[in-house]
Amino acid sequence: xxxIITIISxxxxxxxxxxRMILMTVLPAIMIYAVYTFMGTLMGDMxxxxxxxASQIFAVNTPASIVQxxxxxxxxxxxxxxxEIDIIKENIINNxxxxxxxxPQNFDELVGEFDSRTGPAPNVEMYFKSTEPNSQEAYFxxxxxxxxxxxxxxxxxxxxxGVENPDLATPENVxxxxxxxxMPMLLMIVLFSGVMGLALExxxxxxxxxxxxxxxxxxxxxxxxxxxxxxxLAVLSFLSGIVTAAATILALPNLMGGAxxxxxxxxxxxxxxxxxxxxxxxxxxxxxxxMVSIVSAYAKTVKEAGQATTPLMILVMLVGVSGMFGGxxxxxxxYFFIPLYGSVQSMSGxxxxxxxxxxVLIACISTLVYASIGGFVLxxxxxxxxxxxxx
Amino acid sequence: MxxxxxxxxxxxxxxxxxxxxxxxxxxxxxxxAADHISFxxxxxxxxxxxxxxxxxxxxxxxxxxxxxxxxxxxxxxxxSSIKTDPEGVRSKIGFLTSELKLEDFFTPNYLFDFxxxxxxxxxxxxxxxxxxxxxxxxxxxxAEVKVVNCSTGMKQRTSLVISVIHDPNIVIFxxxxxxxxxxxxxxxxxxxxxxxxxxxxVVLSTHIFSLVEKLCDRxxxxxxxxxxxxxxxxxxxxxxPLEDVxxxxxxxxxxxxxx
Ligand SMILES: Nc1ncnc2c1ncn2[C@@H]1O[C@H](COP(=O)(O)OP(=O)(O)OP(=O)(O)O)[C@@H](O)[C@H]1O
Ligand SMILES: [Mg+2]
Numbered sequence: 179x180x181x182i183i184t185i186i187s188x189x190x191x192x193x194x195x196x197x198r199m200i201l202m203t204v205l206p207a208i209m210i211y212a213v214y215t216f217m218g219t220l221m222g223d224m225x226x227x228x229x230x231x232a233s234q235i236f237a238v239n240t241p242a243s244i245v246q247x248x249x250x251x252x253x254x255x256x257x258x259x260x261x262e263i264d265i266i267k268e269n270i271i272n273n274x275x276x277x278x279x280x281x282p283q284n285f286d287e288l289v290g291e292f293d294s295r296t297g298p299a300p301n302v303e304m305y306f307k308s309t310e311p312n313s314q315e316a317y318f319x320x321x322x323x324x325x326x327x328x329x330x331x332x333x334x335x336x337x338x339x340g341v342e343n344p345d346l347a348t349p350e351n352v353x354x355x356x357x358x359x360x361m362p363m364l365l366m367i368v369l370f371s372g373v374m375g376l377a378l379e380x381x382x383x384x385x386x387x388x389x390x391x392x393x394x395x396x397x398x399x400x401x402x403x404x405x406x407x408x409x410x411l412a413v414l415s416f417l418s419g420i421v422t423a424a425a426t427i428l429a430l431p432n433l434m435g436g437a438x439x440x441x442x443x444x445x446x447x448x449x450x451x452x453x454x455x456x457x458x459x460x461x462x463x464x465x466x467x468x469m470v471s472i473v474s475a476y477a478k479t480v481k482e483a484g485q486a487t488t489p490l491m492i493l494v495m496l497v498g499v500s501g502m503f504g505g506x507x508x509x510x511x512x513y514f515f516i517p518l519y520g521s522v523q524s525m526s527g528x529x530x531x532x533x534x535x536x537x538v539l540i541a542c543i544s545t546l547v548y549a550s551i552g553g554f555v556l557x558x559x560x561x562x563x564x565x566x567x568x569x
Numbered sequence: 570m571x572x573x574x575x576x577x578x579x580x581x582x583x584x585x586x587x588x589x590x591x592x593x594x595x596x597x598x599x600x601x602a603a604d605h606i607s608f609x610x611x612x613x614x615x616x617x618x619x620x621x622x623x624x625x626x627x628x629x630x631x632x633x634x635x636x637x638x639x640x641x642x643x644x645x646x647x648x649s650s651i652k653t654d655p656e657g658v659r660s661k662i663g664f665l666t667s668e669l670k671l672e673d674f675f676t677p678n679y680l681f682d683f684x685x686x687x688x689x690x691x692x693x694x695x696x697x698x699x700x701x702x703x704x705x706x707x708x709x710x711x712a713e714v715k716v717v718n719c720s721t722g723m724k725q726r727t728s729l730v731i732s733v734i735h736d737p738n739i740v741i742f743x744x745x746x747x748x749x750x751x752x753x754x755x756x757x758x759x760x761x762x763x764x765x766x767x768x769x770x771v772v773l774s775t776h777i778f779s780l781v782e783k784l785c786d787r788x789x790x791x792x793x794x795x796x797x798x799x800x801x802x803x804x805x806x807x808x809x810p811l812e813d814v815x816x817x818x819x820x821x822x823x824x825x826x827x828x
Pocket of ligand 2: 626627628743744
């Protein structure tokens with residue numbers, strides 16, 4: 179036990195006194211934040227219309243009924259003569275006008291007289307520019323106005339008249355759904371890359387440089403070395419995971435634009451949720467560390483170890499993606515015994531606030547068992563000269 | 570004098586990769602680096618393993634230090650078997666060979682403290698030992714210089730000091746003066762003689778005859794993995810100088826092979 183602590187404290191000293199190592203941990207977090215924020219801003223600019231923009235809407239033969247209801251939709255309609263049609267179209271192309279509506283003469287009367295048996299319905303032409311958010315917006319609003327007008331003519335029944343907010347999903351539900359879809363995958367990837375960054379250096383690196391041999395001739399037990407390495411790597415990658423995850427969570431609202439700002443609210447989770455989440459993350463980390471350590475111990479060089487862990491990374495990503503599909507987490511107990519998959523299902527369940535504590539605990543315990551098996555294998559490998567001194 | 574280290578029939582065979590076969594110009598799939606090596610080292614003596622490059626000296630010492638496992642044979646080191654009690658063996662010996670490296674990132678001072686903890690030394694013992702060894706090997710000057718910035722000799726001195734941090738009864742050094750200047754080499758040989766004077770046992774390997782003549786009480790000559798002679802230095806050099814003895818033995822061994 180004392181030896182394990184000695185090993186852990188050395189690994190920590192190695193990490194925390196090396197500016198380069200810390201930078202390498204913090205840098206991805208900063209990158210994620212910057213890239214997400216940048217992407218969010220970019221997408222926002224691209225798809226959302228200018229709030230302050232006063233729409234330039236022109237109409238020919240404007241009927242009184244439409245002009246009256248326009249302010250309710252936040253629209254102002256300017257009248258234009260039939261001779262101006264071409265000029266206005268030209269202006270729309272040049273982004274100087276947003277929308278052109280051409281009503282038939284005496285629109286209101288025509289509509290009143292219309293009988294589907296006697297002939298075609300009166301036609302309204304609308305011209306806009308779909309690549310221009312302001313024009314697009316004006317077109318949508320105008321269509322909504324005309325639709326409302328149309329249904330006011332023949333009312334058979336109304337839907338949701340006077341109902342303020344028919345969507346009964348609470349903001350918590352919406353947030354939980356979004357988070358539960360994205361977070362397990364993000365977490366798995368972030369955790370695994372943290373593990374990779376540290377374990378390759380700490381195991382293959384030490385083997386390649388011959389420094390682990392110095393430990394192997396000391397009275398240290400191979401088991402103590404394996405446990406000390408796995409524990410310290412798990413804690414360090416947990417820390418680096420927290421930093422990256424925090425950056426991700428902070429950047430998420432920026433990525434999704436204003437919409438997510440109100441809905442992603444971390445307050446929705448209880449203490450139990452957090453404890454279970456921490457448990458599943460820590461046990462999963464131990465398993466990941468064990469997996470990567472075994473591969474690292476086999477590899478002869480850090481480069482080779484990096485190549486050998488890439489398939490593992492892809493596997494972890496695929497398992498992480500599984501949390502996004504299938505309509506919520508699995509409920510059958512058997513799934514929670516599957517390494518990694520059980521973890522993702524647990525995370526997904528916890529995030530969507532729809533899980534069974536027993537299943538999550540099963541996932542934690544079985545993951546811990548797999549990690550211990552991994553630790554046992556690593557001990558055997560530290561004992562094997564073929565592995566440790568292969569060149 | 571009592572036997573403190575006894576090797577019996579230590580044998581080690583390595584598989585050769587295709588690359589190695591080509592490099593060594595051989596069709597054999599395996600190489601027997603140590604072939605039934607037996608010897609004894611007595612308490613308070615310096616025992617030397619003498620042999621040309623590739624003879625198998627390092628392989629024998631690595632087996633004694635439990636870094637690699639013997640295919641067959643066993644060795645009892647101060648009562649612990651390398652087969653059944655490797656940790657016991659490792660706590661009783663101080664082992665030095667060039668493949669044991671120190672982490673570049675740390676300073677000699679930090680590494681000393683770290684290995685002191687691994688050996689469960691109390692802080693008082695550790696500090697006393699540190700002063701003693703750092704003074705003797707002149708490490709104080711670069712005690713706070715990261716290993717990466719140390720010269721070869723500085724690194725080797727640090728490695729040596731760390732290998733004997735726990736004041737072991739048996740010191741096993743592989744080519745201890747390799748790569749050292751004459752002054753540092755003398756510090757090392759003086760240290761080994763001092764260990765002997767303290768009643769400790771030293772096993773060293775070398776291909777330098779003068780070192781054996783200067784230091785060793787008894788010696789074993791290894792050629793191609795086989796122990797050809799193992800006797801007191803006085804007996805080995807009774808008729809002719811060590812160098813001549815060696816060349817005769819070498820010619821004999823190689824001559825037999827060629828026919
Ligand atoms: N891991 C290994 N795999 C394959 N062959 C090996 C291995 N280790 C040693 N050998 C071979 O075993 C033989 C003995 O090597 P060893 O290092 O014991 O020699 P040595 O006596 O220490 O030589 P030197 O004086 O050059 O250090 C050599 O032929 C070497 O190539
Ligand atoms: Mg050698």
